[in-house]
Amino acid sequence: MNEGLHQAGEDYLEAILQLQKNYDEVRSVDVANTLGVSRPSVNKAIGVLKEKGFVKQEHYGSIKLTDDGYNYAIEIMQRHTTIKRFLTDILKVENSIADSDACKMEHAVSRETMLSMTKYLKQIMGENL
Amino acid sequence: MNEGLHQAGEDYLEAILQLQKNYDEVRSVDVANTLGVSRPSVNKAIGVLKEKGFVKQEHYGSIKLTDDGYNYAIEIMQRHTTIKRFLTDILKVENSIADSDACKMEHAVSRETMLSMTKYLKQIMGENL
């Protein structure tokens, strides 16, 4: 239980967090649309996330993050935000490319590097952050 | 033919390039040891790379990169080098972490971002590059 997830699992958590912020119920069809996968794929993925204790869902019910799932999702989202900001503000990468790169990089970067990146960003951008 | 590869395929090409630089014959057992996978896994992966025209190998013979494979491998290696240098020299990430992060990031970053990163690195590091 509660091991780390790979890219796919993290993407699901992140999508659920986003939807949870905008709507009071997270439906699996919305997760499917957000991620561009089929409903059965969501179903299977949610099953795994349930087993690992990141998500809860009753039969035919809506999807909810557990505390662990929420914390995990928040971390991924922060990574995304930080990396994207780094790419746009420091490296001057165009917005949409920065976003899609951040999507992939957020799963590849260690905690140590994330910390260094955050520190650097603060140091360079200062008030403009 | 000659489509792009995913992480695994790129890792194989990169390993082959490295071995090719250090030894005159690239054997699949060495690729296996380099990447920490089994010989059959290498065998199968090489089969795919052959189909895609990145590698050639005769039955029971040694592994060689095609021109396409070489160019591809060089690009991956350059990404690795650039990202690692960025992490160590700009973000001050510790060497071994920078290396393992670069290993993963090299497959996740767009050409555009690589260009920006290279430019930034030159600009900041100047002569010390």
Added chain:
DNA sequence: GGATAATGTTAGATAAGGCTAACAATAAAA
């Protein structure tokens, strides 16, 4: 040069992550 070791290959299994088709349950509309 023949025994032994190392390497390459094949076959078949497993796991993750995706899909479609079909059915079940719920929600929406008439």
Added chain:
DNA sequence: TTTTATTGTTAGCCTTATCTAACATTATCC
């Protein structure tokens, strides 16, 4: 409140990437 549409679930298949076990081939070493 039926009918219809949408959504959730299940079953079964595909692909990728890995593995082990077994066998084939090549190298190495007396």
